[in-house]
Amino acid sequence: xxxxxxxxxxxxxxxxxxxxxxxxxxxxxxxxxxxxxxxxxxxxxxxxxxxxxxxxxxxxxxxxxxxxxxxxxxxxxxxxxxxxxxxxxxxxxxxxxxxxxxxxxxxxxxxxxxxxxxxxxxxxxxxxxxxxxxxxxxxxxxxxxxxxxxxxxxxxxxxxxxxxxxxxxxxxxxxxxxxxxxxxxxxxxxxxxxxxxxxxxxxxxxxxxxxxxxxxxxxxxxxxxxxxxxxxxxxxxxxxxxxxxxxxxxxxxxxxxxxxxxxxxxxxxxxxxxxxxxxxxxxxxxxxxxxxxxxxxxxxxxxxxxxxxxxxxxxxxxxxxxxxxxxxxxxxxxxxxxxxxxxxxxxxxxxxxxxxxxxxxxxxxxxxxxxxxxxxxxxxxxxxxxxxxxxxxx
Ligand code: PLP
Numbered sequence: 001x002x003x004x005x006x007x008x009x010x011x012x013x014x015x016x017x018x019x020x021x022x023x024x025x026x027x028x029x030x031x032x033x034x035x036x037x038x039x040x041x042x043x044x045x046x047x048x049x050x051x052x053x054x055x056x057x058x059x060x061x062x063x064x065x066x067x068x069x070x071x072x073x074x075x076x077x078x079x080x081x082x083x084x085x086x087x088x089x090x091x092x093x094x095x096x097x098x099x100x101x102x103x104x105x106x107x108x109x110x111x112x113x114x115x116x117x118x119x120x121x122x123x124x125x126x127x128x129x130x131x132x133x134x135x136x137x138x139x140x141x142x143x144x145x146x147x148x149x150x151x152x153x154x155x156x157x158x159x160x161x162x163x164x165x166x167x168x169x170x171x172x173x174x175x176x177x178x179x180x181x182x183x184x185x186x187x188x189x190x191x192x193x194x195x196x197x198x199x200x201x202x203x204x205x206x207x208x209x210x211x212x213x214x215x216x217x218x219x220x221x222x223x224x225x226x227x228x229x230x231x232x233x234x235x236x237x238x239x240x241x242x243x244x245x246x247x248x249x250x251x252x253x254x255x256x257x258x259x260x261x262x263x264x265x266x267x268x269x270x271x272x273x274x275x276x277x278x279x280x281x282x283x284x285x286x287x288x289x290x291x292x293x294x295x296x297x298x299x300x301x302x303x304x305x306x307x308x309x310x311x312x313x314x315x316x317x318x319x320x321x322x323x324x325x326x327x328x329x330x331x332x333x334x335x336x337x338x339x340x341x342x343x344x345x346x347x348x349x350x351x352x353x354x355x356x357x358x359x360x361x362x363x364x365x366x367x368x369x370x371x372x373x374x375x376x377x378x379x380x381x382x383x384x385x386x387x388x389x390x391x392x393x394x
Contacts, residue, residue, distance in 0.1 A: 006141045013131065015361030019345070026349055035349070036384040038311070038372045039357045041175065041330075043240045045303060047284070048296035051239060054287035058280040069279040074271045076102025076248070080282045083289035084248055093220045096253060099263060101270060102285075104277050105247040106205050106234035111136040112273070113201065113230060113249070116265040117167060124165035126157050128176055128362035128369075130203070133169040142167075150365050155179040155323050155332065159192035168193060170219070171203035173210065176362045176371045177332040178324015180215055186222045193228035197257065200229040205247075208238035208301055209308075210327045218250075226252035230262065237329070239288045239297050246277055246285040304329050307381040308374035314385045318392050329374040332359065336392055344370050352387040 019039055027035055047055075061067035075081070081100045088095050103109045110132055123137045127146040137144050145165065147157035155177040170189060173180040181189075193200045202219040210217050219229045231250040235241035255262040287293040312325030315333055322333040335344035341358030348354045348370075357373075359366030374381065 004139065006139050009138045010135050013135075015357070018361075019355065019357065022346070022349065023355055030353075033353050035353045035355060036376070036380050036387070037355045038376050038381065038384050039355045040375060041373055042242050043237065043304075043375050044377060045240055045300045047240050047244065048293060048300060050287045050290060050293035050296055051284045054293075055280060055284040058283035061283075062280065072276045072279055072282070074274060074276055075267060076100070076277060077279065077282050077286075080286045081248075083286050087289055088218060088220070088250075091217050091221060093218050095220070095250060098267075099250055099252055101249045101251065101266060102277050102282060103247045103249055103274075104245045104281075105236060105241075106203065106232040106249075107132055107247075109232050109247060109249045110201065110203065112269070113232075113266070114140055114142075114167075115269050115273075116262060117199070121166035122164060123167045123169070124163065124198075125169045126171075126174075127364060128155075128359060128366035129169070130171055130175050131362070133171075133201075137167075146363070148365055149177065149179075151321065151334065156181055156185060158185065159189055161192065161195075164196060166196075166198050168198055168200045169203065170200055171205070172216075173206040173324070173328035174330075175206065176330055176357070176359065176366070177369075178322075178326075178328035178330035179332070180210065180212075180327045183214065183216050183222060186216055186219060187224075190219070190222050190224045190228060194224055198228065199255070199262070200225070202229050202231045204231055205234045206237055206328055207233065209305065209329055211305065212327050215327060220250065220252070226254040228255065230255065235285050235288060238301070239285070240300065241285070244281055244284060246281050303378065304374045307376065307378060310381050310385050311372050311374060314389055318389065320392070325374075331372045331374070333370050333372065335359075335368050335370050338368070341367055341370055348388070348391070352384075352391045354384045354387055 080102055084100050085095050114136055119140055119142055123142050123144045124147055125133045126149045134144055149155040149157045156179050207217040219225045219231050234247035251263040251266050253263050308325045308329055311331045315322045320333050322331050325331040341360035345358045357371040359369030
């Protein structure tokens with residue numbers, strides 16, 4: 001046998017391990033100091049009551065012969081896909097029933113979708129970036145090129161027609177930068193992809209944080225997207241499903257090349273390698289779209305959005321340059337006094353006992369930047385903000 005040696009091309013993932021290591025060392029040396037963590041991208045609020053009710057009731061279904069479920073449809077139960085279709089309809093996007101595929105989360109599909117694309121494709125990803133896009137392609141031996149995101153373009157790189165890409169990743173609102181494209185900017189990407197015969201893999205995992213009504217919540221709000229884009233979304237951030245696991249992928253029937261349909265290929269791929277998401281989980285996910293479920297979820301989102309505003313207001317007050325915080329749970333700030341990412345990490349940990357994520361861990365353009373998240377508790381966020389103000393105002 002031979003191993004897939006492309007794995008040797010993937011950088012060791014040390015970012016969060018290194019963060020944990022430095023925090024552990026500091027805590028050991030300073031046991032009396034309370035360390036506040038604003039580094040994680042995981043949610044902290046529990047599932048809302050409507051989801052819990054639906055999960056319990058689905059468990060009961062599994063215990064009765066009349067309602068027991070065995071293998072379900074590969075693409076997800078129609079009760080959930082219909083609800084997702086309704087969610088899109090509310091933002092003016094009409095989808096066909098067969099264009100929605102339920103999954104166990106966006107991360108799996110973002111990696112698995114590559115099965116339907118040739119290994120010879122050139123992949124364009126922004127830098128800094130959610131590392132999954134890069135690593136999944138390197139594992140398959142694809143060539144990855146980067147689009148520079150930086151202060152000059154507000155961390156929102158635009159298409160460059162001199163670059164020939166086949167697969168383009170766009171995440172908006174973005175992790176790690178929190179920056180969100182306008183509809184006009186997305187239209188430029190859609191036009192570029194259609195012109196170049198490329199596909200946009202659009203990660204909408206944070207669409208639920210968009211409050212600005214002029215921004216698109218789905219790439220399919222943009223004219224021409226159905227012939228060039230696939231959209232990935234998740235219940236993780238909207239409904240706290242990071243541990244429950246459910247997401248969905250939208251593949252338009254119009255996405256075709258040389259008579260091959262991306263939608264048909266994906267169904268073929270899923271029916272070969274995937275046996276669906278648990279009925280119980282899908283019932284819980286469907287409750288997210290009920291009137292009461294959506295009301296409860298909006299309260300949780302409002303809680304995180306308030307945290308984001310606290311952090312963003314703090315940066316405004318300190319005169320620190322940042323992106324995000326407004327349509328995103330992430331605040332991506334420029335390290336003060338020209339500090340490097342890890343230097344600022346240590347400075348904040350040692351002097352304010354606040355933990356964030358060094359931007360350098362997301363790509364070369366992340367050097368000199370730092371990510372704070374709104375997913376902590378209100379109490380921790382308030383305390384962290386007041387410590388950051390006290391430290392950086394000096
Ligand atoms: N996409 C982005 C940009 C993310 O930040 C994350 C998780 O943090 C995911 C996808 C993963 O979502 P899921 O939990 O549905 O796998």
